[in-house]
Amino acid sequence: MNDNEILARHFEEHRDHLRAVGFRMLGSTTEADDAVQETWLRLSRVDADDVNNLAGWLTTVLSRVCLDMLRSRGSRREIPLEEPAHPDLPEPRPESAPEHQAVLADSIGVAMLVVLDTLSPAERLAFVLHDLFAVPFEEIAPIVDRSPAATRQLASRARRRVQGANAPERDHHRGRRVVEAFLAASREGRFEDLLALLDPDVVLRADETAVTAATAALAHGAPVLAAEAHGARTIAEAFSGRAREAQVVTVDGRPAAAWAPGGRPRSVFTFTIVGDRIVELGVVADPETIAGLDIVFAATEA
Structure with missing residues (x-):
């Protein structure tokens, strides 16, 4: 087995996780698959020996790809009726703070997608990575080009909007x-x-x-x-x-x-x-x- 085949095998081990992150970022299985494919292309162009933490590297690159895709949208994407509300994707990691579990229990239904589409790209990324996948703010901050404290505020602002979207x-x-x-x-x-x-x-x-x-x-x-x-x-x-x-x-x-x-x-x-x-x-x-x-x-x- 050559180096490319080994790299491809390791990538496949992370594909489901990357697809789950991509879907929750973008709200579309098609766009998520595109983002995952772009992540693979970028991985294939780097020296794998320089990647110390493959899972973290892949999540970071995928997040940057998703952020670019969100920013390039000329208008809010409509959710196609045929798009499954709950595609066959792994569930978010369970480490989110207990007080958020009620809000996130049905974390990616159509209602959540509608709310997420009201957030800015940076808010959406910070909220999804931290609240749904427990990525530390220190790792999210370079992706959105902000300090960890400012990134925490992005996620907090997004969280309040999600929690208050249907508040009387x-x-x-x-x-x-x-x-x-x-x-x-x-x-x-x-x-x-x-x-x-x-x-x-x-x-x-x-x-x-x-x-x-x-x-x-x-x-x-x-x-x-x-x-x-x-x-x-x-x-x-x-x-x-x-x-x-x-x-x-x-x-x-x-x-x-x-x-x-x-x-x-x-x-x-x-x-x-x-x-x-x-x-x-x-x-x-x-x-x-x-x-x-x-x-x-x-x-x-x-």
Whole structure:
């Protein structure tokens, strides 16, 4: 068996996985097969000895091919009626976070394809690779030409759109009331009210820019924000007496808050709300990430 035959055999071992990734990226078995074939052609043109991790290399190349295909679409692709909603493809890897399982249980039906078609190519790629196939953000970032933190935000934004695609309008209003109550309690230093709004296991995630800015703002250099914090009491202490200039906005259609001196968002606060409690709070201050958010101020909402 010559080297080309060995390489082809190894490629065939990964074909089903690549086809599954391609279909979830592109929503079409035909286009997925085209992407897989292009990946094979690119593999055949490189020195296999230079590929240390064939599975990772193939997934990366396929993802780049799919990203180019998504970007080249002149208009949103219609899903043909004869296109199977659930082709005979391997299931996504099971390592996705438990809280996403309900959303992703029927991960690639026609309804999901419709939602995915509303995402930008980079959002779609980040969401599919991370949430459906558990690829780390550090590996996705070079594919979409962003930092790992910005890539995390892409996936988070896509996830919120997927989760909220069919959310009733009343959930939006309820979430807005929770955000308004949180900001008011924060400004007025009402610690117990903050506790009541936060889930006991709430998680706070702040990007590096936000942590650095918060640290620099204090005379003694003790950070107001950590990159990640857990628990209602810890997060209530971090926000009590603060957020004085923050205002309610929507971010990608979801209730959120922003500090925007002169009308220019400098920090954005995102909320994941279940019932009437905040289960996750994000603080974003990286200008590149903020520039990619669809932020609508209350006065300009329809």
